Amino acid sequence: MKWSITNNKTWDQLEQTFDWVADMRNVPQSPFHHAEGDVAIHTRMVLDALQSLDEFKRLDEQQQEVMWAAALLHDVEKRSTTITEEDGRITSRGHARQGEYTARQVLYKTIPTPFAIREQVAALVRYHGLPLWILERPNPKKVVLEASLRLDMPLLAMLAKADALGRRCLDQQDLLDRIELFKAFCEEQQCWHAPRVFPTDLARFVYFHKEDSSPDYVPFDDLKGEVIMLSGLPGMGKDTYLKKNYPGLPVISLDDIRRKNKLKPDDPSATGWAVQEAKEQAKVFLRKGEPFAWNATNITRQLRGQWIDLFVSYKARVKLVYIETSYKEWINQNSNREYPVPNQVLSRLLSKLEVPLPQEAHRVEYIV
Known part of the structure; x- marks a missing residue:
């Protein structure tokens, strides 16, 4: 049986059904990055952009529902993280991380969701901005390999593309170019269509727990107990x-x-x-x-x-x-x-x- 976050996807019904959708209204965004308006307007535009993508249309029905839910939830916690700083800039730092927690709660407590689907949606919410900013991270390789263990990178890139298209901004083409660079970077790191394969479980553990370690390094296994x-x-x-x-x-x-x-x-x-x-x-x-x-x-x-x-x-x-x-x-x-x-x-x-x-x-x- 196909899972869906809701069968009625009209915005009015979404606002009446889910308080976290209603909360998107009047949450301000930076006019430089989001000249379209508040989070509710942006989210509706992202949903429309997602459904217009050829790559979305090629997904099976279940994956389309997963992506639609992730797009609906991707900025859910801008409501709790958005502030206006002293210089007038509007920021929402941490909204993706907090959004992961909210997505997990909603899909566990309110909308019974299979574990694998729930965690896929939660991961998409958590990493939805990664394709746009990956090369600005201190250790982009480790971040992208970690993300690849949780979700498919083409789906993440698809969500980021919908996020970029579902807004009005002067740097939209730059955002789309960044997503293409993200794809190339993932291919280079051998994690575009599947998680990076590590030589052993110990090799994977050591890579993520040791500074300056290589994903190809095979440590000597001297573990006991x-x-x-x-x-x-x-x-x-x-x-x-x-x-x-x-x-x-x-x-x-x-x-x-x-x-x-x-x-x-x-x-x-x-x-x-x-x-x-x-x-x-x-x-x-x-x-x-x-x-x-x-x-x-x-x-x-x-x-x-x-x-x-x-x-x-x-x-x-x-x-x-x-x-x-x-x-x-x-x-x-x-x-x-x-x-x-x-x-x-x-x-x-x-x-x-x-x-x-x-x-x-x-x-x-x-x-x-």
């Missing part, structure tokens, strides 16, 4: 996954440490102590090169990175397992837990969720 690192919101079924797939494997759990020591989850000092205790327990296994599971929510990339850096410093191999179920099932599972988490806390955590990326660990698996 494996850490099964779980990631997922509370109540998603991480404990059940471990019991079913890794019976008998030692498990370090922050929740278990808190409960054993009767610590309150909302007490920062208690949480700090629990984290330190968990770290000391992990070091015992790491020094011996023995496998264990690290069971915590780990919903942000920054937090996961801190722990992965620790594990790797002891030459451990890290398998990162992300676990997710549908929104309805998640709420039911949480309410039936021995220690349920308040719904308002779940909503707050969902707003911060960053689904693990393929390059974060030696292996990344998605159980959805």
Whole structure:
């Protein structure tokens, strides 16, 4: 069955159905880059431009729906990031990153969407400006290879082209030329039609975690022991996954440490102590090169990175397992837990969720 963000695509209906579409109205944009007007006008123009592209017409119906949803959502968080600076310039720095979070929430909580489609839309929103500014990035090769692990570059270029055509500006042709350069750059980096192929999983991990590393470099594999690192919101079924797939494997759990020591989850000092205790327990296994599971929510990339850096410093191999179920099932599972988490806390955590990326660990698996 074909997924669609909505079957009624008239703008009036979109504004009535989705508050985040209605919010686009009257959000100002830079008159230099967007002389057409506010975000609502721009988004409508982008949707029209997208559907007029020959490359869009050649997509199958499902991919057309994915691209249409990404175009609708691409500037959704200009509403929260747009400011007028002291010199009068209108900017919306960070709108693409924040837009990824919003797209993920909308397509998980409000509009049930298959995981792969949802993450494709979220990635398109996150990187929609990349083809226009790739060569101005500090490390363009690494950025484009990272993006290629999440989505198809021709689709990203298509969205950027619609974004450039769906506006009124003096530098439109320059924007279109930049997209052609982006295509050439991706072809040069061997990631235009598929993700860059790395020699080994370890080679991919080292490239994204070490400065000045080459994607063709093959590091010597001297890793010992494996850490099964779980990631997922509370109540998603991480404990059940471990019991079913890794019976008998030692498990370090922050929740278990808190409960054993009767610590309150909302007490920062208690949480700090629990984290330190968990770290000391992990070091015992790491020094011996023995496998264990690290069971915590780990919903942000920054937090996961801190722990992965620790594990790797002891030459451990890290398998990162992300676990997710549908929104309805998640709420039911949480309410039936021995220690349920308040719904308002779940909503707050969902707003911060960053689904693990393929390059974060030696292996990344998605159980959805």
